Amino acid sequence: MSELSQLLSRLADVDTLSYRVYAHTTVPQDDVRITVAVAALVSIADSDQQDLYRRIRETLANFIKADWALSQIIRTADAMGYEHIDLSASARVPPEENYNLQERARRASREGLALTNPNADYTVRADRVSSAVQTLREQTLREVRQHIEGFNRVSERRWRLGHIAFGAESELAEAMRRTSKGAYTGGIPDYVLRSEGDTELTGAERIVLVTEVVLKAGAGE
Structure with missing residues (x-):
């Protein structure tokens, strides 16, 4: 058969x-998602939230120019009259921006405002x-x-x-x-x-x- x-x-x-x-x-x-930790030290007397966001965004722009999304801010007071500000920022950037992230984050940081632990997510x-x-x-x-x-x-x-x-x-x-x-x-x-x-x-x-x-x-x- x-x-x-x-x-x-x-x-x-x-x-x-x-x-x-x-x-x-x-x-x-066509892009890569970059995340980075943001840490700032501000005086308790400094209540200007908009100025804080402006400085954070300026620092992020010095790292990578992109449309950064910011997480909720976590504030922790210390005994010296300062607050520790912690948050994370993320943005989708062209693949060619994904290079030397650690060093670029270090260079973009300023006194009282640091960018640390940059990470690249390749998920589409x-x-x-x-x-x-x-x-x-x-x-x-x-x-x-x-x-x-x-x-x-x-x-x-x-x-x-x-x-x-x-x-x-x-x-x-x-x-x-x-x-x-x-x-x-x-x-x-x-x-x-x-x-x-x-x-x-x-x-x-x-x-x-x-x-x-x-x-x-x-x-x-």
Whole structure:
């Protein structure tokens, strides 16, 4: 019996087909999230909050010119009539700004106001991940429609989509992060990108969407 005949024979005996579709894409980094700790020492008599924020933002601009977001300020008084001010600042900057962060933070610091522990987060922005996942969903639906046409042609039966679940759990969880959209994402090392001939990228996230698909044979088939 030929392979096609065997497939036709199996399809004739079932009314449900279940399988998984794996769709993936690569999202290049277009920015890096930089965070830095901010520590200031101010006199208890100094109640000018706006001036404090101005000095903090000036110091951050000397570090990296960006649209910095500031966390809530934590104030701790000491016995010498001063307050310790602690907060964190974060900003998304072009990848080319991600260099020599420790030294640049040290140089930007001033007397009574220090920037410490700068850190770079290479994770792609959530809105770009969401957009990529939506594209993968649409791609998966188009692929499933092609599958149905193929099964109809091979089995000479009429199949329809009975159930579809985007974001199925997978063994990929062992090596990749699971997003709120149900996809899996993970960084791609620079050397991999270079080996693929994409020398313009400084980093990227690979996004994989796993979809559970159930096809049903039409009534009376």
